[in-house]
Amino acid sequence: MKGIYKKHIESISKKAGVHSVVEDYYNTLLGSISDKAILTREELRNRADSVYTFSSPETVCVSSADEFSDHYTYGDSHHFKQPFIAEIRGGRVLNGSGICTTENYQPILDSDKSVKYELVWRISLRKLLVKSIKNKLNEENNRYDHNTVVPFTSTVRTENESVNYFVWVHNYITKIQGIEKYSQITGREPKILLPKNSPSWMIESLRLFGYDNDLVFWNPEDELRIRRLVIPSNRRGEKLTNNRTMDHKILSPIACEWLRKEAEKCLEIPKAEYPSKVFISRGDANRRELENRDEILNHLRDRGFVSYELTDLTFQEQVSLFSQADQVVGVHGAGLINLIFSSQCSLTEIFGDQFVPTYFLLAQSLGLGYNAILGESTREKDTPPRHQNIKLDPEQLSIIPS
Template sequence: MVLTRVQQKIRDLGPLDLVRRGFDTAVAPRLLLAKLALDTRVRYLDRVALRRSAGADRLSFGRAESVTVPSLPDAPEDLNRMSGTYRFDRPFVCQLSTARLLGADALVAAPNGALLLETSLGRRDQLERSLLAEPELLARTIRDPTAPGVARADDDRLANVCSFVDGCLGGYSHWILKGLPRLEGVAKWERQTGRRATILLSGNPPSWVLESLEYFGYGKQVAMWQGNRATVDGLIVPSIRSPEQPRSAYVHRFTYDLGYKIPAPSACRWLRSVARDVQAVTDEQLSTSRRRRIYISRSDADRRRVTNETKLVESLSELGFESYSLTDLSFAEQVRLFFEAEAVVAPHGAGLANLVFADDCSVLELFGEKIKPTYRMLSAALDLDYEFLRCDPMRSDLRADPTSVRRCVEHQLGEH
């Protein structure tokens, strides 16, 4: 597997460029600088420290839980090496009486200058990358670690704000699995205080960000962050509903650990429960409504397309499958589609994050050259029947054998 990837890189880049890139990757001076800065000068609060912070008014809810991702027989190492048990602390939402927002990614600084990991997706590597994108802020913080927390006369003034800016940084999957679950904490805070929160988003967010907030009832509580400095009176911080990623960006690039991607089962249940209320579907309607068998097409993407998709769809249609391109659907339509799904077949892609809205559903994920365990882990958190199929790599795309796909689906559905 590794040899095949190296050979492909040599063909794509040439040997000299590959060596140069390898050197840059190994040295990574900017990432090393960020690591040293956070190790020695830049203060930050991880989740435990935030929970214990004297300046935070905290409300805990739910309970601690765990998920076991079992190994799959005959699965490649890339799929099985994230097998194991993942533990989630009891979730919480806190409010800082005062805080500052800084830079394009709306980094949050407490009054003592400490930066919050929780508003950088709960990931130290993301916090470091956001700092590297703000060299003046990084330099000023290295000189004076308290500087980020010192309010300035020209700061914008905000109140009762919850920043979702970092949730917009990683694309659709990160938004669904990292961003939207925060709304449970926001809802708990609103119920406790009787006040409404303002959801802060990065300027010009994707349509699915706005559509999803409208869907969950927060469409009229949105403000756009334009990268200015701001002092916030009452910053609302819900805990991220997945494991923290404590490694620096420099160390993380040499460590295979995607544990931070798995969401807490209770967060998934909450999202689906709210979606169910929005859809106004009762238990009786759910049991008697049509269950869909869906194939997710990536024909409009630039990679991981199924090159023989026409033949594959023809074969699956005989089992009652329908083909969908998710970019043609609104957010509400995507939720409804997965809400009604009995079986999902799809090449690896962000659209599979919609599995969070599925229930009692089988999943067959198609892989080409690269194998990633993201949706294997999500399926475990959701207790879904998951299978995978290695397909023939076609550079960045893949070719699926219709007979093999059909055999897997029939096995999952008990129709063989």
């Protein structure tokens, strides 16, 4: 034992007769201070106190987009095992990150985005080791802060910032089917735990699906202990290594179809309020803007497209807009995740020099049409290529279906 961690052990080992127990426990845990300590989806299924399965396994087949991309790779098929809801008794919500752990501080990958290296960046496994030892000695208060909770706490990023809209819809809203099934199977109505100061679109989206009085807000400075921590398995692929593969962006078609149909049942806005041809202008963005947006918009208007800036719309309005669109044209950005609410739509996505297959993979999962247009990045200094503004030749718009 070295340095500060030895001091931690000595400070909590002064009780008579416990030093050797603590040292043995410390040495055992020290060997597991790595990303192997994190519970993957399959390990969560095997180690949870209770597991409730629903729906069915499925396989997503993906065609190649090699003509666009030499930066990312993905498999031509992806298999999803049967989804489930895990119940962890005495589970924890870590302060700061909002990552969830077992009672003994094993981090749960599916409480976040299912990307292991990102989770490792956000927590200190060594600090969790010390917490685990203190817990072993029963030095912590064993009270529960909440009874039965579904944590959406890992959406926090900084004091005044959360995950973006894409991650929220792609990773968290797609868990709602699991929450519904948990209530049906157990008869329990879990609260949904959110960071305080969550963006309005998070709350609006949950309210659309009927979760209004079920929301509880959490101060990210606090660590919580939960009597029943309810973790619906993520409905996207896992990423267990740090590489250029994009399989973790592939979504379950069954989850998407369920979500779309439930959203349409809840909509209060008539579909006729919106056109069938939609252009997402990104005029409200501070990166990846179209340098010649007015020129492009004029060409698209001649073809019947109507321009929208998604920040001007509520969550319900965005769902309604995409749910009835036949064609969507837009620059790569978070708002295109609303494609998940479309059933018969074709997306034409605009990039600069670099293609990113996120929405190509979504379109493949949903069986929707897809085209990509590569424009010219404007080469701004100190701006990553995928975030640079774009200039597009209007003639390239001819690829858009009539």
